[in-house]
Amino acid sequence: xxxxxxxxxxxxxxxxxxxxxxxxxxxxxxxxxxxxxxxxxxxxxxxxxxxxxxxxxxxxxxxxxxxxxxxxxxxxxxxxxxxxxxxxxxxxxxxxxxxxxxxxxxxxxxxxxxxxxxxxxxxxxxxxxxxxxxxxxxxxxxxxxxxxxxxxxxxxxxxxxxxxxxxx
Amino acid sequence: xxxxxxxxxxxxxxxxxxxxxxxxxxxxxxxxxxxxxxxxxxxxxxxxxxxxxxxxxxxxxxxxxxxxxxxxxxxxxxxxxxxxxxxxxxxxxxxxxxxxxxxxxxxxxxxxxxxxxxxxxxxxxxxxxxxxxxxxxxxxxxxxxxxxxxxxxxxxxxxxxxxxxxxxxxxxxxxxxxxxxxxxxxxxxxxxxxxxxxxxxxxxxxxxxxxxxxxxxxxxxxxxxxxxxxxxxxxxxxxxxxxxxxxxxxxxxxxxxxxxxxxxxxxxxxxxxxxxxxxxxxxxxxxxxxxxxxxxxxxxxxxxxxxxxxxxxxxxxxxxxxxxxxxxxxxxxxxxxxxxxxxxxxxxxxxxxxxxxxxxxxxxxxxxxxxxxxxxxxxxxxxxxxxxxxxxxxxxxxxxxxxxxxxxxxxxxxxxxxxxxxxxxxxxxxxxxxx
Numbered sequence: 001x002x003x004x005x006x007x008x009x010x011x012x013x014x015x016x017x018x019x020x021x022x023x024x025x026x027x028x029x030x031x032x033x034x035x036x037x038x039x040x041x042x043x044x045x046x047x048x049x050x051x052x053x054x055x056x057x058x059x060x061x062x063x064x065x066x067x068x069x070x071x072x073x074x075x076x077x078x079x080x081x082x083x084x085x086x087x088x089x090x091x092x093x094x095x096x097x098x099x100x101x102x103x104x105x106x107x108x109x110x111x112x113x114x115x116x117x118x119x120x121x122x123x124x125x126x127x128x129x130x131x132x133x134x135x136x137x138x139x140x141x142x143x144x145x146x147x148x149x150x151x152x153x154x155x156x157x158x159x160x161x162x163x164x165x166x167x168x
Numbered sequence: 169x170x171x172x173x174x175x176x177x178x179x180x181x182x183x184x185x186x187x188x189x190x191x192x193x194x195x196x197x198x199x200x201x202x203x204x205x206x207x208x209x210x211x212x213x214x215x216x217x218x219x220x221x222x223x224x225x226x227x228x229x230x231x232x233x234x235x236x237x238x239x240x241x242x243x244x245x246x247x248x249x250x251x252x253x254x255x256x257x258x259x260x261x262x263x264x265x266x267x268x269x270x271x272x273x274x275x276x277x278x279x280x281x282x283x284x285x286x287x288x289x290x291x292x293x294x295x296x297x298x299x300x301x302x303x304x305x306x307x308x309x310x311x312x313x314x315x316x317x318x319x320x321x322x323x324x325x326x327x328x329x330x331x332x333x334x335x336x337x338x339x340x341x342x343x344x345x346x347x348x349x350x351x352x353x354x355x356x357x358x359x360x361x362x363x364x365x366x367x368x369x370x371x372x373x374x375x376x377x378x379x380x381x382x383x384x385x386x387x388x389x390x391x392x393x394x395x396x397x398x399x400x401x402x403x404x405x406x407x408x409x410x411x412x413x414x415x416x417x418x419x420x421x422x423x424x425x426x427x428x429x430x431x432x433x434x435x436x437x438x439x440x441x442x443x444x445x446x447x448x449x450x451x452x453x454x455x456x457x458x459x460x461x462x463x464x465x466x467x468x469x470x471x472x473x474x475x476x477x478x479x480x481x482x483x484x485x486x487x488x489x490x491x492x493x494x495x496x497x498x499x500x501x502x503x504x505x506x507x508x509x510x511x512x513x514x515x516x517x518x519x520x521x522x523x524x525x526x527x528x529x530x531x532x533x534x535x536x537x538x539x540x541x542x543x544x545x546x547x548x549x550x551x552x553x554x555x556x557x558x559x560x561x562x563x564x565x566x567x568x569x570x571x572x573x574x575x576x577x578x579x580x581x582x583x584x585x586x587x588x589x590x591x592x593x594x595x596x597x598x599x600x601x602x603x
Contacts, residue, residue, distance in 0.1 A: 023446060024446065030417055031422065051417075056226050058450070058454070059225055059457040062454045066454045071451050072191035072194065073192045074192060077186075079188070094189050094190050098190060098191065098194045101194055101198045108211070160189050
């Protein structure tokens, strides 16, 4: 069990590392494009397309890590006014709502992913890019986000501190 | 379903979930799921939500957001920001209220470069407030300017929030960024005037003290080596954007790269600072992008349910003067800003306010600027303005929320004055992008 948890945690962090590296790639790809243009060369179209796809990959691969880090911005308005015991209950109910939201999106993401494979859909920009390589992000990201939020449902740690204000 | 019921359901659900502490991005997604189920054909609607999200998150126009943030984070974590700040401090010499001016001048440059109001408020708060307290400054002279300049970051480019607003509202990103330059500088001047008036009214609020004298040559060297390079990066990318040499995405990439080069030259680039900068930029980017993920569906839901058209028709049926409508929208933004953060406010209001602004004949870049200013003011509006809490976190122990609130008011007044000027003289904002 411990080994499974360790592997899973490594996956969450590995996805975040890919997201961070992709963010740096955004900068590099734009700089290469502009440099090529100024040298009188035609910038490769995939540089532009890769930047567009990077935005999706950054978001989906990094989002589960942000849940683990409690980095998703939330507002403590009601929870700060509640007595501690009630706050704990409300906090766990909110976490359940987050799990449900993510599970619904993961479930429809699986649907979309298989539909794209069955139909052989392509995303048509400068190149034909298999669409499932994009939509696979949805079940992966929302599925892991659901697991991460479920830690605040059953784990000892709560999502909310009880301190009024906007938290991130 | 009537348009007002649909609007109430969609907006009400988001507000309800957010009030109960659901993460902002998840609250939007949950409301989108319910809305898509009702207005977009059940299960198929949720599939559409994902497809819309895919479309929204593969747009090149979003590229500047993480890069502006990365630029600011590198500036912050490598210590370049601190160096520039110390240099400005030394350059000002003996002056009543000196440290308050230092905060505005250094803070304007710093918060603009850092692009993150929270980051700069935290840094300025922890750097300046203890020193000012030690020198006998009253709390309003230390906390007020920091809160004011922290909010400037949102309008002076490079502003990640500016890019996000332009993307959501589908207006020219470069035009909105450039439009913020002159109003931002005017606002910084207003802040300086406010401090001057405050020190005239009560000289004991910010007493003058002796500082080590410096020769002109030393000052000039300090200015050229510690201030010019940092501010130069920002000025260069703004000029390149104004001239149309680079797009906002290119400006952001070169800005981040430029700060990296500077940090290497100043020998303050470390692996730790790079890692911290990437993590910092990633955190804000993820939140912004996840909200953008739901934004296309939210706009569609408002359109499909007839809510946006119904609201625009209803609002214009009263035949109110456009200026009054602007006031109402401004008021709504300030009200929302009292308990929500900026990106959520944008997503909630952009699909409603921009069609309305267009119907009323407003210039959309000008309106975007007014909206950014409203968001900037809401940053510091009690009771939940985000910067107020950041300030509470870094201010010396014993600082009360009341002191922080009262310190913020004169600077909120300055911003309101700027909004009035922009309404009377729209060219303040529109002249530069029109060149």
